[in-house]
Amino acid sequence: MERREFIGKGIKRIFYAIGAIILAYPAFSFMKFRKSRKKRIIFHPDEQTSIVNFKKGVFLLRQGSENYALSDRCTHLGCSLNYDPVSQRFSCPCHGSVFDVTGKWLSGPAKKDLYRVPMTKKANGDIIVTITL
Ligand code: FES
Structure with a gap:
């Protein structure tokens, strides 16, 4: 794997991770809301x-x-x-x-x-x- 390809895949993975966090946030905030305190x-x-x-x-x-x-x-x-x-x-x-x-x-x-x-x-x-x- 060339260096340019390696960096390109790394940047893609970072964007996927950020997207997953953004999509999962409403579900986690709802679960936190439901937890009785x-x-x-x-x-x-x-x-x-x-x-x-x-x-x-x-x-x-x-x-x-x-x-x-x-x-x-x-x-x-x-x-x-x-x-x-x-x-x-x-x-x-x-x-x-x-x-x-x-x-x-x-x-x-x-x-x-x-x-x-x-x-x-x-x-x-x-x-x-x-x-x-
Ligand atoms: S909230 Fe309706 S009577 Fe109190």
Whole structure:
């Protein structure tokens, strides 16, 4: 094989490799998109002072001595919910679904209760909430 032929084949292979990467990119990005990821949110004791606390997509609520965490995603189409401390209800700004403070569905197009998010309490008082994205 002559030098010119060798270089020509090498350049062709480089272009084939670049083409294969460009064609495969959408498939790999879709697979990455489908992979579920978990996110940990830590509520330190000074962030647990009120009955309803909010951080990064999670409401941490206190009822008596018990804590529980609710996702801020509406179960209809996933809009972020607002909490009204006067009525003690969650309301969705998109289509008007309403949930009580325990996450129970009260009215509107969302027919499911809010999702309870798993949480653990550490010895130092930190509450760790794990949400799946
Ligand atoms: S997204 Fe909340 S009611 Fe539709």
